[in-house]
Amino acid sequence: xxxxxxxxxxxxxxxxxxxxxxxxxxxxxxxxxxxxxxxxxxxxxxxxxxxxxxxxxxxxxxx
Numbered sequence: 001x002x003x004x005x006x007x008x009x010x011x012x013x014x015x016x017x018x019x020x021x022x023x024x025x026x027x028x029x030x031x032x033x034x035x036x037x038x039x040x041x042x043x044x045x046x047x048x049x050x051x052x053x054x055x056x057x058x059x060x061x062x063x
Contacts, residue, residue, distance in 0.1 A: 022049070 021028040021035065023046055028038050039046060 022046075 018029055018031060021038065021043070023039075023043050026043070028035065028042075030038060
């Protein structure tokens with residue numbers, strides 16, 4: 001029951017979860033707003049990776 005409580009509690013504050021940078025050779029960790037600022041400053045030309053076609057097909061079939 002404790003893990004269920006933690007999951008429900010954390011859903012209310014997603015901006016405070018710690019996240020890591022998706023860039024190779026970058027070990028930055030911070031919450032969403034900190035990570036967003038870091039990405040703009042240190043990785044201005046980085047773009048999200050392309051969607052895996054198999055996952056996209058699974059998602060379309062799911063809908």
